[in-house]
Amino acid sequence: MSLAAQAPRFRATVILALFTMVAAPAGLIIYQSFLSAPFFDEAARPSLEAYEFILTDPEFYRALWTTILYAVGLVLIAVPLGGLLAFLITRTDLKGRGWIEPLVLVPMFLSSIVLAFGYTVAVGPSGFVTIAFRSVFGAAPWSIYTLPGIILIGGLSHVPTVYLYVASAMRRLPSDLEEAARTAGASIWRVSLDVTLPMVLPALVFSAALNLLLGFETFGIPLVLGDPNGILVLTTYIYKVNSIFGAPTYQVMAAVTVFLILITLPLVFIQRRLLRHARRFAAVGGKGARTNLLKLGRAGQAIALSIIGLWLLVSVVLPVGGVVLRAFVENWGEGVRLSEQWTLANFRAVFAIESLSRGIVNTILLAAVGGALAVGFYLLVGLAGHRNHGRTGTLLDYSILIPRALPGLIVGLAFFWLFLFVPFLVPLRTTLFSLLIAYVIVGLSYGLRIIQATLLQVAPELEESARTAGATTFRTWRDVVIPLVRPGLAGAWAMIMIVFLREYATGVYLMGAGTEVIGSLMVSLLTSGAMDQIAALSFISILLTAVGLTLALRLGAKIHD
């Protein structure tokens, strides 16, 4: 028992509150899955009907199989490509590394619904590129509305997550390890193979596990690209199951979710173990400033730049360009000159529809103000867990894991139920607080990781010296810890803001009249096919993200952890 035992009541209160916020939605879903009707229906009885239904539904098995293919395919595309990009950018003398790096990260900051929509309008059956290609070559030999197309796009859009982990592992790699191999007589390529690759292997394995999880929880890309041909994954199956029955079938949605959790929860635990292992590798320490970059040579530069260029073209230029172009035109097709079609009509339409313009304001509010509140909450939780090696610290560890196993769509649904029927929460449902609480849970593991990393940078003696000088635990936090982490908090706020800006799945069920947000509005507009408005909203979403990102960089947010 050391200092961690101080202020136990505060720690226990915060951690129990968090645990309740996390366990309530998860518990409600599991409970609902074993009922014969919605849990608020008086006719609801304990039953396995929901499981019987999905286990006899061929559509479910198909969705399950598609999900597995999608997740595995995504990993097989994203991990090698992300690893290669990380290697080229951090370990070679590639020209233009400096400006390529931020571009590589772009897909990560955009909501996948915007990305997917961008692909639709660029390379979909009647996309700009498809039409242009067809008018020149007579036919366009691709279709993104197929499973391979969806997997490819999913894989490319997850390259940044892999890149981030592998690049930071490569940067952390102490240069003396490589120099030792070089002085022992290994060529620089040999060193990359014999020293660098094994040392970053934990990071590669970890990012593979992370992307597998993201693959199982994915929603936006299969929703936009799979729907036209009826390709379903588990999350879109949950989303569509209502339209199959024509009425809300909460028990079926819950049962599918339980299946999904059975897959994702083990993945979360595997990741946790891998991360610990990776940390042990990284703990070797060492100095940065690497002087020996691999010389690519002229041919190498050309090949490397072409690979990166092609990836950037497909993953960034096509979807973003598609959205930007589509936002400013209404008509296009073969024989139509786009230069004569420029219009602001799409935006005018968006601003004319009250729910859409409110959605924009709400999104900004939720991201900026809600993001700040979320950082405050994460800070409380972070302090409660700070140097807490007691039982509440362990409970906190597990509380953080639960939401990671739940897709945002499900968290939103569960909170929707809670806000409908928990008496003291009911008045909050029609306010943005309902969304904020769900967002806080969805962003929990990401946000808390940033805060915890910042808190750990405060050396323990700085806190202990305040204690011995006569300050209580709270006073120490107020006078020493918080002032020291304040710059980190600003960066954390900006990063959380971006996460909240691009969120779309959480609000699908939760938002109502008055609490619309851009991302979820796009999901509901997809059903009605209002492409003009989706295009304008996507453009605004990209614009807001760009503003958020600029702010983040200004505030010194660390994108690399």
Place this chain on the structure above:
Amino acid sequence: MTDLVVDNVQKWLGGLQILSGASFVAEKGRIVALLGASGSGKTTLLRCIAGLEQPEIGSIRIGGATVLDDKAKIALPPEQRQIGLVFQSYALWPHRTVFENVAYGLKLRKIGTGEIKAKVEAILEKLGLAHLAARYPDQLSGGQQQRVAICRALVYEPKVLLLDEPLSNLDAKLREEARFWIRKLILDLKICAIMVTHDQAEALAIADQVLLLKGGGIVQSGTPLEIYSKPETFYAADFMGTNNVLSGRLVRTSGQDDTIDCAGLSLAGIWRDREPPADANSVRAVIRMEAISVSPEPSPDGAPFDVEGCIYLGEKWEYRLKRGDLRLRAQGHEPLGAAIAHCRIPASATWLYNP
């Protein structure tokens, strides 16, 4: 007046006992050094006094008030113990100026702004830091940071000042200076100070009383002179100074000095262990390096040794001597020219112990 009473403090970490019943008292105006090798529990003991670690058993009283008592279930947090702690890393708050760092303890004690200013300025003046009051810690040298850390711990007049290896981050010259002025400062202020160190020279130079720790317990306690010249166990004798350690057989004849037979040499010595000999066939002799006199000329009470080599150390020469399997280190002011040297090992300097 007794300002600190530590009684039977025991602490475990998992199944491992880190402190095994340490007890001592410290008086006002005196400096106690906790001396020991790394892993001896000296820093843990200091942190237990500060309240940063919680021992399972034992009691501690600071300035007459019980701050820890396992039986009465008292364990005051550090902020209620009226202590000042100087950290090895100094732990100055980087977001506060020197003045603000030092003033913090007074501010927590709800002292008026005017008085705070006067007190902080006085102590900064005393330690020659007055001109640095507006600086931030990263703008100070290591020695200046150390003095700020000491000011910060002293300014609110704690009952006990705790120092954790306060000199280890200074370079050699500054360290020797600091030994002197820290001792003078503490004696001037008449407070009780406890210092942790692994450096015996530091402990001997600063402290009035040295506690030698081993395995979480106190092996011996005494004035620097007693600790150095009258060690009561083999561990204490070997820990202090630079020594020759010989193993051999104890021969006791009534009316004469004890002797130790080792590798064919019979040395007269005195039994210094606080316990009687446990096994006469296995005893140790400890001879301080400086106690052996070496001369190239034979003398009646000297034994001849082969000279293996001489090492020049600046102010003296170190001799490496050999006789059969027996090796000795000794010192002198001249290099040894001949292949044979004669050593005189006084019986009063040949201390015999149980191993």
